[in-house]
Amino acid sequence: MPIENLDLLPSSGLTITSSPICLSGGIKMALVELLQVQLTPAQAIGLSFLSVALYILSNVFYNLFLHPLRHFPGPLLNRVTRIPYSFAHIRGTRPFDMLALHRRYGPVVRVAPNELAFADPRAWKDIMGHRAAAGASTLPGDGSEHAAAGQGKHELQKEMGKWMKFYRPVDNIPIDITNSGREEHARLRRALSHGFSDRCMREQQPLIKGYIDLLIRRLREHGRDGTVPVDMVAWYNFTTFDVIGDLAFGESFGCLENSRYHPWVKAIFDVARAGTIFQCLVQHFPPLMKLLFWMIPKRVFKEHAKHNAMAADKLKRRMQIREQRPDLVNGLLKRRDEWGLTLEQLVANSGILVICGSETTATLLSGVTYLLCTNPDALRKLAAEIRGAFKSEDEINFSSVSTLPYLLACLDEALRMYPPVPIGLPRVVPEGGAMVAGHYVPEDTVVAVHQWAMYHNEEHFKDPFKFQPERWLGDPAFADDHKDAFQPFHLGPRNCLGKNLAYIEMRLILSRILWNFDLRISNDSLNWMDNQRIFNLWEKGKLNVYLTPVSR
Numbered sequence: 335m336p337i338e339n340l341d342l343l344p345s346s347g348l349t350i351t352s353s354p355i356c357l358s359g360g361i362k363m364a365l366v367e368l369l370q371v372q373l374t375p376a377q378a379i380g381l382s383f384l385s386v387a388l389y390i391l392s393n394v395f396y397n398l399f400l401h402p403l404r405h406f407p408g409p410l411l412n413r414v415t416r417i418p419y420s421f422a423h424i425r426g427t428r429p430f431d432m433l434a435l436h437r438r439y440g441p442v443v444r445v446a447p448n449e450l451a452f453a454d455p456r457a458w459k460d461i462m463g464h465r466a467a468a469g470a471s472t473l474p475g476d477g478s479e480h481a482a483a484g485q486g487k488h489e490l491q492k493e494m495g496k497w498m499k500f501y502r503p504v505d506n507i508p509i510d511i512t513n514s515g516r517e518e519h520a521r522l523r524r525a526l527s528h529g530f531s532d533r534c535m536r537e538q539q540p541l542i543k544g545y546i547d548l549l550i551r552r553l554r555e556h557g558r559d560g561t562v563p564v565d566m567v568a569w570y571n572f573t574t575f576d577v578i579g580d581l582a583f584g585e586s587f588g589c590l591e592n593s594r595y596h597p598w599v600k601a602i603f604d605v606a607r608a609g610t611i612f613q614c615l616v617q618h619f620p621p622l623m624k625l626l627f628w629m630i631p632k633r634v635f636k637e638h639a640k641h642n643a644m645a646a647d648k649l650k651r652r653m654q655i656r657e658q659r660p661d662l663v664n665g666l667l668k669r670r671d672e673w674g675l676t677l678e679q680l681v682a683n684s685g686i687l688v689i690c691g692s693e694t695t696a697t698l699l700s701g702v703t704y705l706l707c708t709n710p711d712a713l714r715k716l717a718a719e720i721r722g723a724f725k726s727e728d729e730i731n732f733s734s735v736s737t738l739p740y741l742l743a744c745l746d747e748a749l750r751m752y753p754p755v756p757i758g759l760p761r762v763v764p765e766g767g768a769m770v771a772g773h774y775v776p777e778d779t780v781v782a783v784h785q786w787a788m789y790h791n792e793e794h795f796k797d798p799f800k801f802q803p804e805r806w807l808g809d810p811a812f813a814d815d816h817k818d819a820f821q822p823f824h825l826g827p828r829n830c831l832g833k834n835l836a837y838i839e840m841r842l843i844l845s846r847i848l849w850n851f852d853l854r855i856s857n858d859s860l861n862w863m864d865n866q867r868i869f870n871l872w873e874k875g876k877l878n879v880y881l882t883p884v885s886r
């Protein structure tokens with residue numbers, strides 16, 4: 335096959351000129367001369383392989399020796415290609431792998447050619463915060479001169495944006511508060527914040543209490559006086575989905591009523607695992623995305639459309655309600671006309687409220703239940719605190735549960751050991767670069783703090799694998815813990831909007847359960863927390879617990 339010049343190379347799969355290292359003119363000329371010959375098919379194939387190898391080698395060389403992140407430590411393979419990091423995500427082991435990497439390479443690890451992971455408490459503020467000026471956490475002589483040099487020219491105060499290849503890997507994911515750009519996010523957040531205000535939450539109290547009453551009734555029925563174990567993961571999910579469903583769509587999913595998952599809820603769990611694959615493919619092999627879409631059976635899309643239609647119907651019914659309802663979408667509905675919000679946008683935002691506000695809270699409740707059952711001293715102490723604080727069950731309400739210190743310490747310790755958002759949520763360094771935990775990081779670098787890895791790091795927490803609520807109660811044994819490393823709800827402009835609601839729900843539900851029942855874990859759940867995988871969400875098995883009604 336005659337090859338006349340290098341312009342043909344891209345079409346034959348060769349992309350030498352687009353590689354990070356452009357070939358010098360001399361080499362290029364030599365290659366042109368070399369290629370002025372008739373090639374046999376075998377030679378053409380050989381040449382193609384050679385070109386691909388050259389491309390790969392040039393990338394490897396660039397990533398290792400010329401890339402702006404070349405000075406940061408990390409495993410050789412991760413510094414060369416994103417494949418091992420993506421693979422860990424698809425395998426569901428990324429948070430655990432991250433702990434091993436931080437132990438080996440220190441608080442900053444280059445986990446992919448263009449990505450850094452931080453296990454330094456200062457990184458929280460620098461990455462997630464209302465953008466601290468470059469050098470906010472800077473140490474003398476640590477490279478801050480890079481930032482200082484750029485400070486005049488660039489706007490170093492800019493917030494770090496979310497990395498959209500992670501948050502919105504495919505275009506047909508609707509835009510909502512979690513994946514919107516800066517301006518739209520600010521508008522949505524302002525409108526939604528109202529529903530999370532103290533006043534609104536007080537007004538939501540009867541609605542939330544109604545679902546917890548139903549939960550307790552159902553647990554009594556299904557637990558049969560402590561003779562039959564019940565799967566607490568499912569019951570916590572039923573409760574939190576029903577509560578948030580009502581607050582976000584105006585009606586519950588009926589999970590508690592029917593003692594089973596609603597199909598819409600089940601679909602959320604089904605897509606979580608697929609989500610990791612999409613995220614990795616779009617980050618690494620965009621063409622494969624098309625192939626993947628093509629392989630998805632038609633019925634999956636039909637099912638998806640059915641769920642969307644059902645959510646839209648729910649919301650339409652909510653919109654018919656004339657009187658003010660103290661729920662989470664009220665703020666958005668009020669601004670609907672002013673901002674020209676479509677029904678699709680409203681459904682997307684209600685949907686994301688359900689996802690953010692249900693699985694997370696249910697995960698933590700499952701985690702704390704397991705940790706208490708496997709730490710009998712802590713369970714006894716907490717049960718004593720709750721049962722000693724009230725004369726009757728009616729006294730358990732929003733404000734009374736907020737006065738129980740051991741309850742809060744148990745929840746915080748569970749958030750540390752079993753954070754509902756265990757993975758690092760990636761941000762992108764803005765134009766001009768930024769200082770992160772004392773390091774100058776160039777623009778366009780992807781940066782993240784991985785919660786599970788941070789909280790299990792001995793550098794920050796003593797005995798990180800032990801459940802020790804006392805560490806949150808001023809016990810001197812834990813005086814050296816770095817409490818500022820602990821940010822389960824993140825911080826800054828995109829932190830969790832539902833933090834207060836989450837604490838209220840978790841306190842109320844756990845108090846009511848321990849008021850009513852003595853807990854004993856079933857033998858088949860003794861290792862429940864071990865060997866779980868994480869596909870964006872924790873993939874939890876059944877947590878079977880015997881619930882014996884407390885005799886008074």
Ligand code: HEM
Pocket residue numbers: 511512523578686687688690691692694695698753754755759822823824827828829830831832833835836
């Ligand atoms: C233990 C329970 C919870 C945990 C650990 C948690 C954690 C988080 C985290 C880490 C984020 C930041 C996500 C990001 O950076 O992309 C977040 C965002 C958010 N959470 Fe929660 N969350 C919990 C419960 C709730 C509840 C009950 C709600 C109520 C609906 C809620 C609503 C939201 C919303 C709306 C956002 C997006 C905020 C924004 O982008 O401005 N969360 N949550």
